[in-house]
Amino acid sequence: MAHTPETPPAADRSREELLRVLLDTATDITALRDVDAVLQTIVRRTRAIVGTDMAYFALTDVEAGVTAIRYTDGVATQAYRTLRQPLGTGVLGEVARGLAPFQSSDYLADAALVHVPEIDEIVRAEGVHAIMGVPLTVAGRVMGALVVAERRPRVFAPQEVSLVDSLGTIAAVALDNSMRFEAANRLAEDLVRQQQRSASELALITQVLELDDRLMDAVMVTPDVGRVLGIGQGVLACDLWLRDPDGGVLSATTTDPAPDDAPGSVAVTAAGERLGVLAAGRALDAPAQALLERVAVHVALALLFARAEEDADLRLQSEVLDDLLExxxxxxxxxxxxxxxxxxxxxxxxxxxxxxxxxxxxxxxxxxxxxxxxxxxxxxxxxxxxxxxxxxxxxxxxxxxxxxxxxxxxxxxxxxxxxxxxxxxxxxxxxxxxxxxxxxxxxxxxxxxxxxGLLGALLDLAHRGDLPQSLTSAIDPLREYDRTRDADLTRTAYVYLETDGNVARVAELLHLHRNTVRQRLERIGALLGPGWDVSPRRLETHLALRVLEAEGRS
Known part of the structure; x- marks a missing residue:
């Protein structure tokens, strides 16, 4: 049987008793603020009051076109507990549309219903016959359905339908209140978190501004990267290392070697140029990472100021070198x-x-x-x-x-x-x-x-304009040949004599095949005449080639 002697069916109970039960239920449910607790209490109380084998609560997703069972009491199978019913099908799908209460005395045999085969199998496995449900609506908004069911054919009396409908109305109001209460709680929690976040952000901004003031003073007084890193070390409570783009350490707050994989780091850049990487000796949370980034900005400024001073010094040195050398x-x-x-x-x-x-x-x-x-x-x-x-x-x-x-x-x-x-x-x-x-x-x-040796003296003469033109005239045929044919015989002859006639070495230095080198040497011999690469002409030719090579005229 679906009921016990201690809990008589609703149809056997007086109106006054039912009203008292409804009032007690409304009082109990209204006192609850947790949505899950509200729904579970509604399902359990409905089954007990109506005296059925089972009761369950389904929430409707109008946009998706389905209603899904969320809370049950007396249901035996997992498939039935998690059943999803398309709106407009079965008893649950009809009720969840929010139009009116609906029942079927024998669900599987009821040809007036729109059946879904997969759902019918779930119903059959649960052993359900009679189903009755009422919609849950608040201010015209469909929220779900409250349903009772029996494992035997049964027609629910109007008084029972009215009772479940009243419970459903109470449940809808209680559910709406609980959802509103939870939404208000979430809003309050969000406001608290936002306030805490705002306070944290304000504290971070204040800290960043104070850090910026100290760092800017350090950069403007003297563009010393080490001093900037020292300030950053004090704020972040950890050592800092500044690596150059090649990975070498430019500056650090400690003599300890920089870790290969620093827990916290940030690129140091300026105008799209990567100047290096600033690494911290510990893992950093978001606020500390923000402070490290500010230190990196001022490190970049210090590097740029130092570079500007360096450039000015280099320009001055370049001017002095020009005076010295030229x-x-x-x-x-x-x-x-x-x-x-x-x-x-x-x-x-x-x-x-x-x-x-x-x-x-x-x-x-x-x-x-x-x-x-x-x-x-x-x-x-x-x-x-x-x-x-x-x-x-x-x-x-x-x-x-x-x-x-x-x-x-x-x-x-x-x-x-x-x-x-x-x-x-x-x-x-x-x-x-x-x-x-x-x-x-x-x-x-x-x-x-x-x-x-002698070449140095010849170059001094050439620099002063006192080198006799006849000293280099011996290789004029090579230079003319190169000029008119875009060849490179002059340099080939120079490298050949510089390497003591080593054809293999000449080929390596000039990136040529050895046969090509030999062919060029034959052409050089044809232009300069026999004996150009042996004494006494070898010295004359070699000196002329060296002078031209040194002066960049070969």
């Missing part, structure tokens, strides 16, 4: 006075060093060499290389490990020493010639221009 009318006293700015004292021995530096990383190499802090040195980019004027005899020992650490090959020419600043131009030309010789032969290292 002008003969500048008084010695003025040159010595200008060199004192970089610690180069009058009368001390000076060397001119010419360092190979490709266009792609010339500035970077210049920065790295300047960062060594080598005493008594002036340097700048000069033509296609870096030029150093230094009084430090240990410059190579200081420079070589730095180049090695960066994966750069050290290729340099050396001229000097000289204690007369007016002779630095001559020392520089010998250094350039030495570098050119290393480049031609594909060799690394440092070559002293003094090792060039």
């Amino acid at each position: 002008r003969t009318d500048v008084p010695r006293e003025r040159l010595e006075r200008r060199l004192q700015r970089w610690g180069l004292q009058p009368g001390e021995p000076l060397w001119s060093v010419v360092i190979e530096a490709p266009d792609t990383d010339r500035r970077r190499r210049l920065q790295v060499v300047r960062a060594l802090g080598t005493r008594s040195v002036m340097m700048a980019a000069h033509h296609d290389h870096l030029c150093l004027v230094t009084a430090d005899p240990d410059w190579e020992r200081r420079l070589r490990p730095v180049f090695t650490a960066h994966g750069w090959r050290l290729r340099a020419g050396l001229g000097g020493p000289t204690s007369d600043v007016r002779r630095l131009g001559d020392a520089h030309r010998r250094a350039e010639l030495a570098l050119g010789s290393l480049a031609t032969l594909g060799r690394d290292g440092v070559l002293d221009g003094a090792e060039l």
Whole structure:
């Protein structure tokens, strides 16, 4: 049976008793604020009051066109507990449309209903026969349905339908109140979270502004990256490392090595240029990350200010180098006075060093060499290389490990020493010639221009315009041939003599096949005549080629 002696069916109970039950139910449900608790109480109380095998509550999704059972009491199968019924089908689908109560005394045998085969199988498995439900509406809005069912055929009396309908009305109002209460709670919680977030954001903004003031003072007083990092360290309570674009450490707040995978980091950029990466020694939450980003902005400013000062200093050094190397009318006293700015004292021995530096990383190499802090040195980019004027005899020992650490090959020419600043131009030309010789032969290292011997003296004559034209006339046929035929016999002859007639080495340096080199040598011999590459003509030809190569006229 669907009911017990302690709970008589609704049809057997007096009107006064039913009204009292409804009032008690309304009082109990209205006191609840949790939606789940409201729905579960409604289902349980409805089954007990009506005295049926089961009761359940379904919520309607009008836009999706379905109603889904959400809360049940007395239902045995999981499939029935989670049943989804299209609107307009079955008893539940009819009721959930919100039009009126609806019932069927024997669901599976009721041909007046629109059946869904899959749902019929679920109903059959649950053993349901009689179903009766009422819609739940508030202010014309369909919310769902309250349904009771029996595992035997049965016709529900009008009094029972009215009772369930009254329970449904109470349930709809209680559900609407609970949903409104939950919505109000969510709104209140959102407002509290928003207020807390606003307070946190205000605190962060205040902290950022205070940090900006301190950082700006540090940058404007002196563009010192280390000082900026020190301020950031104090605010973030962790060490900071500034890496350059190559991964090397430019500055840090500690002598400890930078972690390979920093927990927090931010790129340091300016005008689209990546200047480096600022890494923190601990994981950062969102506010701390925002502070790190502000530190990174001021690090970029400090780097740009330092670069501007560096550029101004380099321009000045470049001007002084031009006076030293290319002008003969500048008084010695003025040159010595200008060199004192970089610690180069009058009368001390000076060397001119010419360092190979490709266009792609010339500035970077210049920065790295300047960062060594080598005493008594002036340097700048000069033509296609870096030029150093230094009084430090240990410059190579200081420079070589730095180049090695960066994966750069050290290729340099050396001229000097000289204690007369007016002779630095001559020392520089010998250094350039030495570098050119290393480049031609594909060799690394440092070559002293003094090792060039007679060639150095000839270049001095050429620079002063006193070199006899007859000294280079011997190779005029090669130069004319190259000019008219866009060939390269002159350079081939130069490299051939520089490598002591090593055809394989010539082919390697000029990126030619050995047979091509031999063919060129045959053409050179035809133009210059037999014996051009053996003594005594070999020396004459070699010197002429070296002079032209050094002057860039080959």
